[in-house]
Amino acid sequence: MLTEAIPAVVSIQVEQGARRRPRSNLGVSAGSGVIIDAREGHVVTNHHVIARGERITVALKDRRSFEAELIGSDPDTDIALLRIDAENLQALPLGDSDELAVGDLVVAIGNPFGFGQTATSGIVSALGRSGFIRGGYEDFIQTDASINQGNSGGALVDLDGRLVGINTVIVSRSGGSAGLGFAVPTNIVRAVTEQLIEHGEVHRGLLGVSIGDVTPDAVEALGLKSDKGAVVASVVPGSAAEAAGIEPDDVILRMGGEDVKNMQDLRNRVALASAGQDVEFVVMRGGKMRTIEATIGRVVEVDTPRSLSASSLAGATFRDLSRQHRLFGRVVGVEVVEVERGSRAGELGLESGDVITGVNGQAVGSVGEFETAVADGTPYSIELQRGNWQLSGVVR
Numbered sequence: 309m310l311t312e313a314i315p316a317v318v319s320i321q322v323e324q325g326a327r328r329r330p331r332s333n334l335g336v337s338a339g340s341g342v343i344i345d346a347r348e349g350h351v352v353t354n355h356h357v358i359a360r361g362e363r364i365t366v367a368l369k370d371r372r373s374f375e376a377e378l379i380g381s382d383p384d385t386d387i388a389l390l391r392i393d394a395e396n397l398q399a400l401p402l403g404d405s406d407e408l409a410v411g412d413l414v415v416a417i418g419n420p421f422g423f424g425q426t427a428t429s430g431i432v433s434a435l436g437r438s439g440f441i442r443g444g445y446e447d448f449i450q451t452d453a454s455i456n457q458g459n460s461g462g463a464l465v466d467l468d469g470r471l472v473g474i475n476t477v478i479v480s481r482s483g484g485s486a487g488l489g490f491a492v493p494t495n496i497v498r499a500v501t502e503q504l505i506e507h508g509e510v511h512r513g514l515l516g517v518s519i520g521d522v523t524p525d526a527v528e529a530l531g532l533k534s535d536k537g538a539v540v541a542s543v544v545p546g547s548a549a550e551a552a553g554i555e556p557d558d559v560i561l562r563m564g565g566e567d568v569k570n571m572q573d574l575r576n577r578v579a580l581a582s583a584g585q586d587v588e589f590v591v592m593r594g595g596k597m598r599t600i601e602a603t604i605g606r607v608v609e610v611d612t613p614r615s616l617s618a619s620s621l622a623g624a625t626f627r628d629l630s631r632q633h634r635l636f637g638r639v640v641g642v643e644v645v646e647v648e649r650g651s652r653a654g655e656l657g658l659e660s661g662d663v664i665t666g667v668n669g670q671a672v673g674s675v676g677e678f679e680t681a682v683a684d685g686t687p688y689s690i691e692l693q694r695g696n697w698q699l700s701g702v703v704r
Contacts, residue, residue: 440490521571538570
């Protein structure tokens with residue numbers, strides 16, 4: 309099995325500042341990737357592996373290397389898709405991660421510490437893990453297969469040589485393997501890469517409901533047979549859910565012919581559905597099962613850049629850090645969108661693309677928080693991220 313699988317796993321080198329600095333001064337990081345389509349040259353990896361890169365190089369096991377094109381990236385699932393122009397590639401077939409069970413044997417393949425393709429074995433320790441991507445869509449596979457730095461973006465395969473996950477996160481006090489590795493399941497990878505190929509980005513689906521898990525009290529009160537599914541707390545007016553006839557206190561049990569495990573499962577599946585797609589839902593309402601068809605809407609980011617009332621920042625516009633920003637998912641803060649030449653903000657040295665991360669040592673996560681933090685006037689200190697540089701200064 310490994311004879312077929314290992315050549316499909318690649319090493320990725322990411323150069324930072326490639327267009328602005330001499331080659332000897334480049335920041336370089338390493339990770340892993342997996343060839344999922346040999347004919348098209350598609351390589352999947354993690355968003356965080358390539359997020360800060362300006363030049364991405366993919367190295368194969370046969371020592372050939374190619375500069376890669378970034379097709380698209382999705383911080384909310386930590387998945388990115390690359391393309392290389394190469395022949396005679398070996399791809400890994402995608403398995404069905406929903407078929408995994410705790411105790412199944414798996415193999416992790418990647419590029420730990422830059423040593424090249426390395427395989428380690430273990431089991432599926434748990435399923436449905438979350439809590440690593442702030443505001444993201446998570447359903448991680450946990451494994452005790454040894455995963456180290458540089459394995460990010462590598463393959464988690466079953467004993468039939470099928471890709472079941474993309475290795476993404478480790479939990480360790482030392483930074484090395486502690487038997488706590490986490491992989492994005494291939495069913496999420498498949499949904500994300502299909503959208504990246506079609507759109508270059510993920511068009512997040514939207515149903516328009518607030519939901520919660522089915523509690524033991526809800527099981528009894530609603531006459532349910534189990535705690536599977538998601539309870540509808542409220543329905544957004546004008547949403548896809550309202551148009552379809554979904555109501556508060558409905559329990560969504562199935563989506564698209566598959567059981568809904570819990571609130572997180574439903575949230576992930578709606579978000580990864582295509583906008584405009586007609587999806588069948590099975591709900592429990594008043595002790596009776598109902599089938600409802602809904603047309604999935606689309607999440608649209610509405611975030612118009614605006615100036616602040618503080619005169620010390622006149623001439624600059626700001627917005628909450630957008631998903632298109634290369635630091636999204638890496639830092640939390642406020643994006644500087646535009647700075648007028650000769651303005652007060654320009655004299656301070658602010659530049660378009662800077663991310664304001666703090667004021668007076670306190671983190672700011674939105675334009676509203678930023679405006680409140682500077683409302684008392686000067687002087688105040690400001691912290692910002694500019695590419696890979698962390699900068700600070702005092703505004704007087």
